Amino acid sequence: MDWFAADHSWIARMLFQRSLAAVYVVAFVVAANQYRALLGDHGLTPVRRYLGAVSFRRSPSLFHLHHSDRTFLAVAWIGAALSAATVAGLTDAVPLPAAMAVWVVLWLLYLSIVNVGQTWYSFGWESLLLETGFLAVFLGNDRTDPPLLTLLLLRWLLFRLEFGAGLIKMRGDACWRDLTCLYYHHETQPMPGPLSWYFHRLPQPLHRVEVLANHVTQLVVPIGLFLPQPVAGIAAAVMIVTQLWLVTSGNFAWLNWLTIVLGLSVLPDAWLAPVLPGSAHHAAVGTSVAFEVVVCALAAAVVVLSYWPAANLLSRHQRMNTSFNRWHLVNSYGAFGSITKTRYEIVVEGTADDRPGPDAAWQEYEFRGKPGDPSRRPRQFAPYHLRLDWLMWFAALSPAYAEPWFRVFARRLLEGDRHVSRLLRDDPFRGAPPRYVRALLYRYRFTTRRERAETGDWWARDRVGEFLPPMTLRGTRTAGSR
Known part of the structure; x- marks a missing residue:
């Protein structure tokens, strides 16, 4: 199908996949390093006790089949090693079915961790990584053209992430509407960074400009993601710059970085080729009918599952960082609907x-x-x-x-x-x-x-x-x- 391929996104796909794999590396290493203290048999909230209280149907995880401290650590380190190999180009060096299998394994391993992680894994960026990782299964590799439908689904995810965060702010704390939230945020955010003191001490008029710019980035710019290039690329670039600003002002795990990774998938190859030495233009190689059918099925499933997060966006009682299914697919997102003043x-x-x-x-x-x-x-x-x-x-x-x-x-x-x-x-x-x-x-x-x-x-x-x-x-x- 001629409409199936996005010929301008070969480099963007490669950059997205390698960057996503790097985020996976961090996530699995965090799980391995902190498991025994938080979730181990002698941890603060043991996984073994949790598994005895919940069913597989309620919380799907490989650990329902077998669990021990060694098994959990093996899963985490296998995930880290497989992610690192993907950063190095594993999925482009193997046939398409094998590449898809690698992404499925990464998603399944991390899903198994998140679904037994209890309160320690209750953050929105866990679901964001899982949803992004699942869509990556259907992006193909160098042996197939970049599928336009999957790239559009990534834009839909980025839209929900940003637009949902913007709406929850406008519907939440009044300080977002009167542009004063950043009078407090840099000081009261969960984990300030080395520059947060300086951000907090910026003049208050500049804080108001920051808030206004945030509203534009989250409530107006995301619409551009669904417009033709270069408008879509410009919208993604604005989001990337905004996220880098947030990276310098605080510590939000991989939330900002994963948002940047999603933005990279939107940038056209014409922009990326000059700044990525060694990247080359790829000629179309075609796609198999089987792969096209699978991607179309994915798109149809996402359309159906999007009903709940779309309805949530329109609701006056919008919920942020909510998964509407146990597989963490097509979720709602948002952050800081209210700001702590002290x-x-x-x-x-x-x-x-x-x-x-x-x-x-x-x-x-x-x-x-x-x-x-x-x-x-x-x-x-x-x-x-x-x-x-x-x-x-x-x-x-x-x-x-x-x-x-x-x-x-x-x-x-x-x-x-x-x-x-x-x-x-x-x-x-x-x-x-x-x-x-x-x-x-x-x-x-x-x-x-x-x-x-x-x-x-x-x-x-x-x-x-x-x-x-x-x-x-x-x-x-x-x-x-x-």
Whole structure:
């Protein structure tokens, strides 16, 4: 079929597939590195216990067939290795059926992890990776022309991602409508980056311009994705630049990077060839009837499944980051429908003293990414995802987010669990467990320019209350709140 091929997208397809595989590498490595502490048999929320409570039908996963710590780690490392091989060009070096099988395996392995990941895998970028990865199955390789239908489905996904995020903002917090949300966001976002202090200190009129530009990018520009080139490419380029701006201002795992990857699939080869040395124009090689039939079936299925996210976009009660099926296909997306105006942080402390009284010597546990020591500058971690640090941000918003894992986390610190300790920046007790652990709640804010010059601190903080009273292995008390 002449209409089936997108002759202008050979380089775009290659760049999209290699970049997507790189995101897969990060996702699988994160799963392998953090599994034992979070989901292992002695983790905070064990997968084995979860599998005993849910059926395969409710949460499809290969781990329903067999699960052990070694099996999970094998799945994660196999996924990482296969992803790395794909970055190196594996899927273009094998026949089309084998290339499709590689993408199916990557999707199935990560789906199996996400569907048993519980609260640690409840973020929108998990579903985004799965939906994007599933569509990649039907993009073909160098032995077939780029299928126009699949590329259009990627644009539909990018449209829903951006347009949904724009609508949830306009329907949500009033500060998005009066253009003041960025007065707070850079300071209160889940995990600020090394430049977030500087972004926060930009003049307020510029913050208002940022918000307005965001609305244009998310509510107007996405329409251009469905227009002919070069308009579609210009729309995608605007989104890519916007996402790079977000990358420099915070840590959002691979959300921004995956959005950029989707944008790359829209750029015309005429733009990419001059900036990618070694890339060459491909002559049409045709496509098999079987592949065309499969891609058409995919398109029809996506059209049907799009009813629910499309209806969600039109609803006054729009839900963000929602999967309407257990396979995480054709989802709804969105972020920051409401903006936190005040930042709270949970500071976890331990003491080796016999009594946890006012004279006890308490030492703080420092996390890798979330704010702690006011003098420590925020770091850049994205696209790597620090799952514990993110959940600590949610727990500080409400103790309800800390159930059922926070008490177990405190207990593991008391036990000197080495897997949990590896999730932290450092262990003040050097592997020797403390006698007591407690958690305090603080209000954090970025220092002013004067405070920064005088003290060198990036943060100023005030104690608000007790989040978890002193806890010991001999017994626990009821967790406190603000």
